[in-house]
Amino acid sequence: MFEFKDPKQLKKFTKFYQHVINEIDIGVHVIDESGKTVIYNQKMMEIEAMHVEDVINKSLRDVFMFYEDQESTLLQALDEGKTTKNKKQTYFNNKGQEITTINNTHPIIENGKVIGAIEIAKDITKLEKLIRENRAKTDTLYTFNSIIGESGPIKEVIEHAKRATRTSSSVLIIGETGTGKELFAQSIHHSSERQSKPFISQNCAALPESLIEGLLFGTKKGAFTGATERPGLFEQANGGTILLDEINSLSVGLQAKLLRVIQEKNLRRVGDTKDTPIDVRIIATMNEDPITAIEEGRLRNDLYYRLSVVSLHIPSLRKRKGDIPLLVNTFIHKFNRMFQMDVRKIDEEILRLFYEYDWPGNVRELEHVIEGAMNLMIDEDQIDFVHLPSHFRNKTQFKDEIPQMFQPSNKKSDYKPFTKPLKQQLEEFEEYYIERVLEQHNNNVTQASKQLGLSRQSLQYRIKKFH
Structure with a gap:
């Protein structure tokens, strides 16, 4: 003292x-x-x-x-x-x-x-929370039947993903946030020979650097203060599949250790001196172009080539807008069950707004918009514009661009904006816009439908509708 x-x-x-x-x-x-x-x-x-x-x-x-x-x-x-x-x-x-x-x-x-x-x-609060979240995720079962879409771009990637179920090769899934990358990863696992084994998912961006290595590869008791004998996610997934979401968020040093695990098919726990053999299929996801990530130093090129034996590029919603009605109906049915409601449809004018919108948050954003709208409904059976979440209604694209859409065209000199019912105004603009796009592509329906974000059948229907 x-x-x-x-x-x-x-x-x-x-x-x-x-x-x-x-x-x-x-x-x-x-x-x-x-x-x-x-x-x-x-x-x-x-x-x-x-x-x-x-x-x-x-x-x-x-x-x-x-x-x-x-x-x-x-x-x-x-x-x-x-x-x-x-x-x-x-x-x-x-x-x-x-x-x-x-x-x-x-x-x-x-x-x-x-x-x-x-x-x-x-x-170790964050570590315990992450472990519990991983356990909870294993209870969620997605298969190819869970993927909603009939458009060409989504059907093509589904077909490629189904072919990947025949082997245990690594898969790299590339797509923007909200496109459904985990749905594809789980679908591949549950349709493969590994379906009876564990499926472990981990978002690499959600992990502090100090926890990630121990969480992935496990720890040896006494490796550091408070370290306990704990298997990592790779050991927990042995025989099955591990999904590493946002793989480009891992530090370059940890990417090197992950590459070693993939190449040698064994791992070493933090603080241990012996290797443990593992048999795990790795599926990784990215929300950016991997070539850009390599050039900017966020992704090792040797790890990229190891992971991308099979590459799947999930299309954004703006590239498959023909699926919007199907997705909307699916989400309405989903939230009808959850909220014990009886919503039957969505106003056609809103669907037209949905076609004009770029959907930066993709399918997930569309789902949240429908959920938000149904939270504002009481006993109505149709989703109208007033039900849409305020942050969505106030989008700059809707506030500034839509009024400009209804300005008089050279073709219709007697056209007077803001004097007709909304439904008629929208139909007249739709007719005009489709005519201009068809002219731009010399009446090639296939090319025009791609620019419009519609299926070929959907465009042909509108051509017939507008004569």
């Missing part, structure tokens, strides 16, 4: 001590003999998402909650003089938020009497 006779020395030491305790990258929590908190450092505040005022000088039992069959390791150290090392503990802060830590806890003893207890904690 230090003894300071000079108050200035004591004050200076206290400042140094406070600075050090708050700078160390590990949680420190100390209670006195009455169970009240006397030291609570900055890292512990971050781990437990609390302010020092919420905890300091307050009884531990009054601030935190524990499961019925668990006791605080800190209180065990105080009440029983018990030391615990590398023990996982899950509890709740004063807001009911779940916290999971690995703790080293020690009683503080003076003259043979316990006068307090100290806990050194390492946060």
Whole structure:
């Protein structure tokens, strides 16, 4: 123990001590003999998402909650003089938020009497959450029947994906956010010989760099403070398939380790000295052009060539707009079941707006728009413009471009904007627009339908409709 006779020395030491305790990258929590908190450092505040005022000088039992069959390791150290090392503990802060830590806890003893207890904690809350999410995902079953679409672009990629079910080669699925890349990955797995084995999915962009390696490849007990014997996702997927979503989000160093696992078909847990053989099919996804990612240093070219034995390019919704009515009806039926509603259709004018929209969020965005619209309905059986979510109705594209669409054309000099019913106005513009596109392509229906985002049959129907 230090003894300071000079108050200035004591004050200076206290400042140094406070600075050090708050700078160390590990949680420190100390209670006195009455169970009240006397030291609570900055890292512990971050781990437990609390302010020092919420905890300091307050009884531990009054601030935190524990499961019925668990006791605080800190209180065990105080009440029983018990030391615990590398023990996982899950509890709740004063807001009911779940916290999971690995703790080293020690009683503080003076003259043979316990006068307090100290806990050194390492946060694994995010890791535990990710593991639970992966387990929950295995309960979701998607097959090729889950993929909605009849347009040429989507049918072509479905056919290529079905062919990939015959082997265990790596697959790289490329597509914008919201196009349904995981649906394809699960469909491939559930139609392959590995269907009875695990399917493990992990979004690489959701992982902190400090957790990803241990989560993917597993950890050896004692590899670092708080490390436990834990198999990684690759071992959990053994015999089955692992989906690595947004593979380009992994650091280049981890990409090199992943490449080694693919090439050698074995892995080494963090902190271990021996290799474990694995038999896992790897499906990876990207939401950007892989060549661009390679040129800009986000993706190793050797890993790309290993993963892209089979490459699937999922079309964006703006390239398969002919599927919009089918998708809309599918989502209406889905949310009718979920919300116990009886919505039967969507207004045709809204469908025309949907055709004009670019859908940057793709199928997922369309699904959210339908869900949002049905949340605003009471007993109506048709989705109208007023039901669309406000953020969608206020899109710049709808506010600024649609009025311009109905300006007079050279062809119809007697055309007077904003004087006719909306349905008639839209039909007249649709007729005019289709005529101009057909003229542009010398009446080639196939080329015109591609530009319009319609199926050939759908365009032919409109040609007949408008004579």
